[in-house]
Amino acid sequence: MDRRLIPAIAISPLRELARIENEINRIFKELVPQQEVATEVVAWAPRVDVYEKDNNLVIEAEIPGAKKEDIEVKVKDNAVVIRGEVKREEEKKEENYYRSERFYGKFERVIPLPTDVKIEEAKAEYQDGVLKLTIPKATAEKEVKIEIK
DSSP states (O other), X not given: OOGGGXXXXXXXXXXXXXXXXXXXXXXXXXXXXXXXXXXXOOOBXXXXXXXEETTEEEEEEEOTXXXXXXXXXXXXXXXXXXXXXXXXXXXXXXXXXXXXXXXXXXXEEEEEOSSOBOGGGOEEEEETTEEXXXXXXXXXXXXXXXXXX
C-alpha cells in the first residue's frame, strides 16, 4: 500500500456527523419561525401520550417527583402547555454517587392539539407521577338545514 495516498489529516466521522447536525439545525431554524423566545433554561421535558377515548382527547404526561402545586397547565395558540418544576428535596453533599440520572429542575412541554376541543370543559388529575388531561372533543353539527329566503 502506498502511504502517500493516505491524507495527512484524517477526518473524524464524529466531527462530520456534528457538522451535519449543525447544518440541519440551522435549516430548521430558518424554516420554522420561533413563536416565543424562551426566557428560562428548561432542564427537561416530560414524555407524553396523546390519544382519543370516548370522544375525548386524552394527554398523559409523566412527571415523576413533582408536586401537584408545582405543575401548571395552560392552553395557548391551539396547544397545551405543561410547565413546572421538580424540586430536589435536599442536596446530599456527603454522599458519594456512582450515578445520578434523576431529573430535577424546571420543565416545559408544548403539545399541539390535533383536533378542536372544548377547552372550558377540560379536566386534569395528577396521580403517581402522571398528569392526565381529559378534554372533550368539539362536536361539529352533522347537518344543518338553511332556510332560503
